[in-house]
Amino acid sequence: MTTKKQAADAVLEAKTRLGLTWAAIAESLDAPLAWTTSALLGQHPVPADKAAKAVAVLELGDDVARALQLQPTRGALEEAVPTDPTIYRFYEVLQVYGPTIKELIHEQFGDGIMSAINFKIDVGRREDPGGERVVVTLDGKFLKYQWG
Numbered sequence: 259m260t261t262k263k264q265a266a267d268a269v270l271e272a273k274t275r276l277g278l279t280w281a282a283i284a285e286s287l288d289a290p291l292a293w294t295t296s297a298l299l300g301q302h303p304v305p306a307d308k309a310a311k312a313v314a315v316l317e318l319g320d321d322v323a324r325a326l327q328l329q330p331t332r333g334a335l336e337e338a339v340p341t342d343p344t345i346y347r348f349y350e351v352l353q354v355y356g357p358t359i360k361e362l363i364h365e366q367f368g369d370g371i372m373s374a375i376n377f378k379i380d381v382g383r384r385e386d387p388g389g390e391r392v393v394v395t396l397d398g399k400f401l402k403y404q405w406g
Contacts, residue, residue: 287308303328378395
């Protein structure tokens with residue numbers, strides 16, 4: 259049986275071999291870009307109809323479609339502290355700004371958290387005189403702590 263990790267590796271190989279972009283794949287699935295990318299990298303279960311479309315576009319087999327539909331182990335990085343420079347920068351951002359984000363959420367919303375389940379993410383690009391800017395928007399529902 260193909261694992262989610264093996265399916266993700268097959269997706270990446272096929273994407274490269276076929277010269278596809280994540281945007282093109284997402285469009286073919288009629289699904290959001292960030293969700294599609296995350297799902298095909300193994301972080302979400304993919305509904306059967308979207309898994310079938312994905313493997314058709316990527317010229318992959320039914321074994322990959324079945325693996326894409328499996329329930330994932332989310333957030334499973336290869337190492338506790340990521341070493342990939344792009345991923346590490348987000349780790350660094352949370353080390354530096356995590357307490358600030360927490361304080362501002364509590365000040366503006368009260369005692370609760372931002373959901374990572376009822377959640378949207380967008381990655382964009384913005385031109386700037388000082389050089390191109392990466393714009394990452396995290397959009398999560400506020401979940402109030404309920405005691406008792």
